[in-house]
Amino acid sequence: MSSDTSGQTTTAGTTAVTTDTDTEPDTDTGAGGPTGRSFLFVLGSSRPDGNSEILARAAAERLPAGVPRRWVDLSRLDLPDFQDGRHETGEWPVSGSEAELRDATLAATDIVLVTPLYWYTVSAQMKRYLDYWSGWHGIPGLRFKERMADRTLWGVTVMADREESRAGALVATLDHSAAFLGMRFGGVLLGNGSKPGQVRTDERALARAATFFQRVPRPGRFPRGELPEAEWEEYTGATEAA
Numbered sequence: 001m002s003s004d005t006s007g008q009t010t011t012a013g014t015t016a017v018t019t020d021t022d023t024e025p026d027t028d029t030g031a032g033g034p035t036g037r038s039f040l041f042v043l044g045s046s047r048p049d050g051n052s053e054i055l056a057r058a059a060a061e062r063l064p065a066g067v068p069r070r071w072v073d074l075s076r077l078d079l080p081d082f083q084d085g086r087h088e089t090g091e092w093p094v095s096g097s098e099a100e101l102r103d104a105t106l107a108a109t110d111i112v113l114v115t116p117l118y119w120y121t122v123s124a125q126m127k128r129y130l131d132y133w134s135g136w137h138g139i140p141g142l143r144f145k146e147r148m149a150d151r152t153l154w155g156v157t158v159m160a161d162r163e164e165s166r167a168g169a170l171v172a173t174l175d176h177s178a179a180f181l182g183m184r185f186g187g188v189l190l191g192n193g194s195k196p197g198q199v200r201t202d203e204r205a206l207a208r209a210a211t212f213f214q215r216v217p218r219p220g221r222f223p224r225g226e227l228p229e230a231e232w233e234e235y236t237g238a239t240e241a242a
């Protein structure tokens with residue numbers, strides 16, 4: 001687990017979640033701090049201290065004082081690949097890591113997916129985390145979807161490409177995922193960089209980070225017409241089948 005800005009770490013081999021402030025969010029309602037909000041930053045890079053984490057920490061520093069901030073680094077979490085047991089009968093084993101991740105997710109009012117742009121979308125680690133959401137959605141009595149419905153989803157990503165529109169598929173993934181769960185979507189903070197630390201030279205990204213969490217989230221949505229209709233037909237053969 002990377003060190004956090006407060007220097008307080010609760011990893012110590014027992015938990016992968018670190019907390020930035022003394023103020024622990026309420027584990028059931030997710031409420032915490034003076035604003036009633038609590039942020040979970042989920043780190044999805046495959047290298048420590050990467051650009052996406054640096055940018056996320058720059059944004060987190062500008063949250064109001066006392067707002068609880070927790071961090072979980074997926075690549076340091078002993079989490080197996082998701083297995084789809086939604087339609088199986090009987091008990092599905094839940095590892096300690098999965099339970100910890102699930103509890104941290106449900107304890108937050110704001111969930112921030114921090115991921116490098118990999119192949120134009122989220123990293124494999126982040127995708128696996130989202131796959132677990134489907135498993136949690138299928139657990140009777142957990143009410144995952146209902147409980148997530150009043151939460152906000154945010155994204156932070158760094159990419160080597162200077163053409164930011166090429167992160168469009170990642171933005172759509174997050175927006176659609178928020179829409180599916182009835183969550184609000186705060187948008188995606190974009191930065192540029194390839195080598196570790198390079199995002200620190202992206203002044204535009206750092207300026208955006210300073211105010212990113214002041215944005216007013218809107219309901220997640222399924223954007224219509226992401227691709228021009230002619231392109232959609234070319235990819236899918238829609239006209240041939242018609």
Ligand SMILES: Cc1cc2nc3c(=O)[nH]c(=O)nc-3n(C[C@H](O)[C@H](O)[C@H](O)COP(=O)(O)O)c2cc1C
Binds near residue numbers: 051052117
């Ligand atoms: C497997 C892999 C796939 C990548 N795919 C893309 C990509 O599709 N577009 C892009 O602009 N950069 C891509 N990159 C570059 C990373 O987004 C870039 O190095 C970023 O700064 C990494 O962030 P991190 O330091 O937080 O891991 C890729 C890098 C790797 C290792």
